Amino acid sequence: MxxxxxxxxxxxxxxxxxxxxxxxxxxxxxxxxxxxxxxxxxxxxxxxxxxxxxxxxxxxxxxxxxxxxxxxxxxxxxxxxxxxxxxxxxxxxxxxxxxxxxxxxxxxxxxHAQNDLATTTDIVVSDLGAKCTSPFTPAGEGTEAAAECRTSDITLAEFRELNPKMDAADKTATTAEEFQGGTAAWRTDLYVDGTQxxxxxxxxxxxxxxxxxxxxxxxxxxxxxxxxxxxxxxxxxxxxxxxxxxxxxxxxxxxxxxxxxxxxxxxxxxxxxxxxxxxxxxxxxxxxxxxxxxxxxxxxxxxxxxxxxxxxxxxxxxxxxxxxxxxxxxxxxxxxxxxxxxxxxxxxxxxxxxxxxxxxxxxxxxxxxxxxxxxxxxxxxxxxxxxxxxxxxxxxxxxxxxxxxxxxxxxxxx
CATH class of the missing domain: 3.20.20.190 (Phosphatidylinositol (PI) phosphodiesterase)
Structure with a gap:
């Protein structure tokens, strides 16, 4: 402090x-x-x-x-x-x-879960996104943006390529980049860069x-x-x-x-x-x-x-x-x-x-x-x-x- x-x-x-x-x-x-x-x-x-x-x-x-x-x-x-x-x-x-x-x-x-990589890392905007169990799909009329990416979809070496983020997703996203957002207002993205x-x-x-x-x-x-x-x-x-x-x-x-x-x-x-x-x-x-x-x-x-x-x-x-x-x-x-x-x-x-x-x-x-x-x-x-x-x-x-x-x-x- x-x-x-x-x-x-x-x-x-x-x-x-x-x-x-x-x-x-x-x-x-x-x-x-x-x-x-x-x-x-x-x-x-x-x-x-x-x-x-x-x-x-x-x-x-x-x-x-x-x-x-x-x-x-x-x-x-x-x-x-x-x-x-x-x-x-x-x-x-x-x-x-x-x-x-x-x-x-x-x-x-x-x-926290085997299938949380889409919300806790940058996998959906990386080359590894194609390996996800369910790659990113944008929000549409009556549907939310979604992705399911599991640690079991990738090797340890590939896991090490990912960058962490706050656990969140923007369900209204039309792009994978937008899907990376959604952090709760009472949390912060201030301490994300450089985390391992x-x-x-x-x-x-x-x-x-x-x-x-x-x-x-x-x-x-x-x-x-x-x-x-x-x-x-x-x-x-x-x-x-x-x-x-x-x-x-x-x-x-x-x-x-x-x-x-x-x-x-x-x-x-x-x-x-x-x-x-x-x-x-x-x-x-x-x-x-x-x-x-x-x-x-x-x-x-x-x-x-x-x-x-x-x-x-x-x-x-x-x-x-x-x-x-x-x-x-x-x-x-x-x-x-x-x-x-x-x-x-x-x-x-x-x-x-x-x-x-x-x-x-x-x-x-x-x-x-x-x-x-x-x-x-x-x-x-x-x-x-x-x-x-x-x-x-x-x-x-x-x-x-x-x-x-x-x-x-x-x-x-x-």
């Missing part, structure tokens, strides 16, 4: 110390909260939580595993890039996420050098598995093997998957890594006639139950934030029946993802849907964080701008 920025904050928050109180040296460079935590605190309603957070404004940032960098710091920097990971770590995230998928030659790379894509192995080396730990997510394949002889088990094993090859202690790795079979595979075949494997719970997406559908407010709908998951050897469960909270009669954000059942079964809980909703004046959107009636503005960000930490008792929170969570964790001694 610039000295001018610090002086501006000091004016807005009386008594705030200067730069040395908001930066601390850590592996990979100086840790810094930047301005956002203080902007959010300033927007809060007066009360004990605001008073507590304001009382910590002179603290020095410290790295904390409670703060998890969701794809790096993609609120402002293209996700799953070297620069985004560095930014997340410099904001004090103790754990950094690489979503893992594979190329045509079965090399592991960091992408990462392989999974490269992310391990980088995150290790930054002094942070790892939470790779094994992404569902867009292609039918096995893919040219590469099975789902091969895929799950290769993810673990790259940590072994890098000499990373299993206690530093929280491997994730939405596929419960992947979690079971790690528990059975790589028990040291399986002990910290994280089951990403997306059973809220099941169809109404699917037995897997669950209602976070109705424990009788949980199939398998939390106790059954624990019996399988699952120790960590990670649903979206809204599943973990509800409101009480006083309008306070409190733990949901889902959260209470998970805790009763001895499961450790991780929440996702903060700072992904944009301005909260309209209720916070999808991530805040269970508490939207009490979400009024950005100051409510910390009301959600506090409820997740204190009422739910989560182990950590994913965030698209980790400094927000880091500040809270440091202030509360988490």
């Amino acid at each position: 610039t000295r001018l920025g610090l002086l501006a904050l000091a004016t807005a928050l009386p008594g705030m110390a200067l730069a040395e109180s908001h930066m601390a040296e850590g592996a990979g460079g100086a840790l810094s909260y930047g301005e956002r935590p203080f902007f959010l605190i300033e927007a809060m309603q007066d009360g004990p939580l605001k008073d507590k957070l304001m009382s910590c404004q002179g603290q020095s940032p410290e790295r904390t595993a409670f703060s998890i960098a969701h794809r790096g710091a993609p609120m402002m920097i293209p996700e799953h890039t070297r620069q985004s990971y560095v930014a997340g770590a410099r904001q004090g995230a103790g754990i950094v996420e690489c979503d893992v998928t594979f190329t045509a030659d079965h090399e592991l790379v960091c992408r 894509l990462m392989t999974h192995a490269e992310s391990i080396a980088l995150i290790d050098s930054l002094g942070a730990d790892f939470t790779p997510e094994l992404k569902a394949a867009s292609v039918e598995m096995p893919h040219d002889g590469f099975s789902q088990e091969d895929y799950a094993q290769k993810l673990i093997d790259e940590y072994k090859a890098a000499g990373i202690d299993p206690s530093r790795v929280w491997a994730q998957s939405f596929n419960l079979d992947d979690i079971k595979y790690w528990i059975e075949n790589e028990p040291e890594f399986g002990a910290q494997a994280v089951y990403l719970d997306d059973r809220y997406e099941a169809e109404d006639d699917d037995e897997g559908l669950i209602d976070p407010m109705d424990p009788s709908s949980f199939k398998p139950t939390m106790a059954e998951l624990a019996e399988m050897g699952v120790n960590y469960i990670a649903p979206p934030m809204w599943m973990l909270v509800t409101t009480d009669e006083a309008g306070e954000i409190v733990a949901s029946p889902y959260a209470e059942e998970a805790k009763a079964a001895g499961l450790k809980i991780i929440a996702w993802s903060l700072e992904r909703s944009g301005p909260l004046a309209a209720g916070g959107g999808w991530y805040f849907q269970s508490v939207s009636d009490v979400i009024d503005d950005d100051g409510d960000t910390y009301a959600m964080v506090d409820a997740l930490a204190q009422d739910v008792g989560v182990e950590g929170i994913f965030s698209d701008w980790p400094a927000t969570v880091t500040y809270y964790a440091n202030c509360m001694g988490l």
Whole structure:
């Protein structure tokens, strides 16, 4: 942060110390909260939580595993890039996420989805666009512009030719160049130029050098598995093997998957890594006639139950934030029946993802849907964080701008 920025904050928050109180040296460079935590605190309603957070404004940032960098710091920097990971770590995230998928030659790379290259890179305006599963088609009368480009459409060498961009697309585009636009107004394209894509192995080396730990997510394949002889088990094993090859202690790795079979595979075949494997719970997406559908407010709908998951050897469960909270009669954000059942079964809980909703004046959107009636503005960000930490008792929170969570964790001694 610039000295001018610090002086501006000091004016807005009386008594705030200067730069040395908001930066601390850590592996990979100086840790810094930047301005956002203080902007959010300033927007809060007066009360004990605001008073507590304001009382910590002179603290020095410290790295904390409670703060998890969701794809790096993609609120402002293209996700799953070297620069985004560095930014997340410099904001004090103790754990950094690489979503893992594979190329045509079965090399592991960091992408949120196997088929997201059209919206996260410049592939549609490059020579590689012709290799896409569905090359760019312009918007027409009653149709939107579209493209589907998979990492499995190209080799690792070709993947390295691509340039990252903010995850977005202009669905009204009539040219591939126009399709590259569409960045949300509350994000920015200011930090796109010069960003670099990462392989999974490269992310391990980088995150290790930054002094942070790892939470790779094994992404569902867009292609039918096995893919040219590469099975789902091969895929799950290769993810673990790259940590072994890098000499990373299993206690530093929280491997994730939405596929419960992947979690079971790690528990059975790589028990040291399986002990910290994280089951990403997306059973809220099941169809109404699917037995897997669950209602976070109705424990009788949980199939398998939390106790059954624990019996399988699952120790960590990670649903979206809204599943973990509800409101009480006083309008306070409190733990949901889902959260209470998970805790009763001895499961450790991780929440996702903060700072992904944009301005909260309209209720916070999808991530805040269970508490939207009490979400009024950005100051409510910390009301959600506090409820997740204190009422739910989560182990950590994913965030698209980790400094927000880091500040809270440091202030509360988490």
